[in-house]
Amino acid sequence: MSSYIHFTKMHGLGNDFVVVDSITQNLKISPSLVRKIADRNFGIGCDQVLIVDPPASPHLDFNYRIFNADGKEVSQCGNGARCFGRYVFERGLTSKKKLVIGTSVGHIGVDISDLSCIQVNMGEPIFSPKAIPLNIKAVSKLPQKGCYKINLLGNHREVIILSMGNPHCVISVPAVTEAAVMEVGKALQKHPAFPKGVNVNFMQVLARNHIKCRVYERGVGETLACGSGACASVVAGIVHKDLNQEVKVDMPGGALTVKWENENAVFLSGPAIGVFHGEFCLSQQEYC
Secondary structure, eight states: OOSEEEEEEEEETTEEEEEEESSSSOOOOOHHHHHHHHOTTTSOOOSEEEEEEOOSSTTOSEEEEEEETTSOEESOOHHHHHHHHHHHHHTTSOOOSEEEEEETTEEEEEEOSSTTSEEEEOOOOBOOTTTTTOOGGGSEEOSSTTEEEEEETTEEEEEEEEESSSEEEEEEOSOGGGOOHHHHHHHHHTOTTOTTOOEEEEEEEEETTEEEEEEEETTTEEESOOHHHHHHHHHHHHHTTOSOSEEEEEETTEEEEEEEOTTSOEEEEEOOEEEEEEEEESTTOOOO
């Protein structure tokens, strides 16, 4: 591994990433290295580190790996996927405008025909408890699809639990500004229902085509935006028959558009912005 890692800092509505190309440079990623890169005081600072890998099979253009700031690898990140698509195009790794990218849970499609609004095919929502994963013994199942009652800090609340590549627990609230995001988000990371943790979404319905959302991401904390969280929230609202098939999602960092029709794939659209390029000096990092 070289003494420097070349990287690009990017963000999708303030959900920020360090994107690293492992195709043209020799990279050995580790949880310790991810934590050092993500550190906002002693590193570059980011919510997630995204790795561009060569395709694992002929029908893919690239493979995509995502590491949260705590060093743990996760399976999906919608804002990151849009940044990934823009990165590989602008860095000359592809000339294609429609990409098929492999992840640890399948593949996603990224359309970069319009760089001002990149669209990601996030795949179908997953409601199977085993696939989420969800410990069904720690919750009470309700009749509606994906609906459960769960003990939240001593109170039983109705929630919708699903996966958009990552596990999500969606909680409807009257006002996201008053939601106990940190308190509830932290508590649910230790809840027996979620053996691998969970992203916690707080959703306020403004109209049938418009919601507000705040998300506590496992391994990160509250972020300014979460693409898979926006998708999970819209799916939950449609399941509850509160929302139309296409919805504007306001998050602290800005707005995304989510579309889900006929229980097929969920499409996420929004911006992906490059901030700066740089080098991370490996030779001056202390490893233990």
